[in-house]
Amino acid sequence: MSKRKWEPGRKLTPLEAMAEIAAGRPVYFRHKWTHNGWARGWQIAMLIGCANAGVIFEAKPIQENVQ
Known part of the structure; x- marks a missing residue:
């Protein structure tokens, strides 16, 4: 199994969610990474x-700790 590359960020409003999808960025929908x-x-x-219900989140890349 591969490592996760994305994690959920802040909740998005309907306009923010639409802008993220239109810009070609992924979103989190109901705790799952969703391709644009x-x-x-x-x-x-x-x-x-769904955005008003609070189930669409910004997807942000996971920052790995390099030691």
């Missing part, structure tokens, strides 16, 4: 509803 190509297939109402 997959997220582009979501309906607008689903995106708004």
Whole structure:
């Protein structure tokens, strides 16, 4: 199994979530990393509803500790 490369960040508002997806960046949806190509297939109402429910998060790269 490969190491995780992404971790969830802060919760996104509907406009922030739409901007992240449109910019080609991945998002976290219900505790899972989601590719932006997959997220582009979501309906607008689903995106708004899920963002308002607080289940869409910013995806940020995991910083590894190099010693």
